[in-house]
Amino acid sequence: MQFVIITGLSGSGKSSAVNILEDIGYYCIDNMPPELITKFADICSQSDGKIEKVAFVVDIRGGDLFLKLSDTITQLKAAHVNLKILFLDSADDVIVRRYKETRRKHPLDEVSYGNIRKAIETEREILVPVKAKADYYIDTSSTSLAEFKERMYSMFLESGQDYMRIDVRSFGFKFGAFSEGDLIFDVRCLPNPYYIPELRDKTGLSAEVSGYVMKFDEAKQLYSKLTELVDFLIPLYEREGKSQLVIAFGCTGGKHRSVTFAEALAGHLKNSGHKVRISHRDIDKH
Numbered sequence: 001m002q003f004v005i006i007t008g009l010s011g012s013g014k015s016s017a018v019n020i021l022e023d024i025g026y027y028c029i030d031n032m033p034p035e036l037i038t039k040f041a042d043i044c045s046q047s048d049g050k051i052e053k054v055a056f057v058v059d060i061r062g063g064d065l066f067l068k069l070s071d072t073i074t075q076l077k078a079a080h081v082n083l084k085i086l087f088l089d090s091a092d093d094v095i096v097r098r099y100k101e102t103r104r105k106h107p108l109d110e111v112s113y114g115n116i117r118k119a120i121e122t123e124r125e126i127l128v129p130v131k132a133k134a135d136y137y138i139d140t141s142s143t144s145l146a147e148f149k150e151r152m153y154s155m156f157l158e159s160g161q162d163y164m165r166i167d168v169r170s171f172g173f174k175f176g177a178f179s180e181g182d183l184i185f186d187v188r189c190l191p192n193p194y195y196i197p198e199l200r201d202k203t204g205l206s207a208e209v210s211g212y213v214m215k216f217d218e219a220k221q222l223y224s225k226l227t228e229l230v231d232f233l234i235p236l237y238e239r240e241g242k243s244q245l246v247i248a249f250g251c252t253g254g255k256h257r258s259v260t261f262a263e264a265l266a267g268h269l270k271n272s273g274h275k276v277r278i279s280h281r282d283i284d285k286h
Contacts, residue, residue: 172254
């Protein structure tokens with residue numbers, strides 16, 4: 001079981017860190033009182049492996065409860081919990097700018113009488129003991145979101161784990177266009193098995209239909225060019241920190257050509273080691 005405690009300066013990017021960890025399979029809890037972490041660890045140990053990776057955001061929003069964080073870290077390590085501490089930091093000017101952009105109040109706004117720089121200074125002093133215990137430190141002052149994701153992946157992604165999930169879908173244009181795709185390919189340019197009586201009631205999941213669709217030279221060429229394009233694009237999307245890629249194929253009814261191509265591409269991507277899910281939106285519609 002892997003526990004991660006995310007802490008650091010308010011406005012340094014803890015919410016972004018949580019989103020990234022959720023994308024790679026962590027169960028995330030924001031604004032967790034430190035004293036409850038040990039109790040949650042007990043619950044996880046009794047979950048029969050259902051909860052293996054957990055991330056908590058613990059910061060100054062917890063008020064006096066936050067001061068218990070150092071003690072909680074000591075207790076967890078004494079209990080041999082696999083625990084990592086991520087501390088996020090940023091320059092004062094950057095934090096001030098971020099708060100002005102979001103128009104939110106700093107958690108220490110009241111005690112600093114509305115002086116945000118005083119609030120940041122006070123928070124830094126409070127965080128000194130926790131910062132000293134950190135396993136990982138990231139200064140987000142001049143870090144883009146893509147760079148931040150790359151740093152997070154290098155720290156918390158398991159070796160060999162593919163952090164971008166690929167969804168391959170098929171659909172029929174007669175039932176409405178597909179609006180959720182990143183890459184949408186129209187395969188209505190290929191011969192339609194619907195007009196072959198013995199194939200009309202079958203789908204692209206059957207060998208007869210997929211064999212008919214793919215027997216044409218133009219289908220083979222199209223599939224070859226599409227796989228080459230997708231193979232080229234995937235590393236580019238990963239480099240930019242994309243966590244989900246949706247690839248959709250559309251034909252007239254969503255039963256034959258689109259299903260055939262979706263299944264073929266999904267198989268190709270799985271064989272290449274990618275994490276792939278496939279679904280057919282209109283395969284059962286008439």
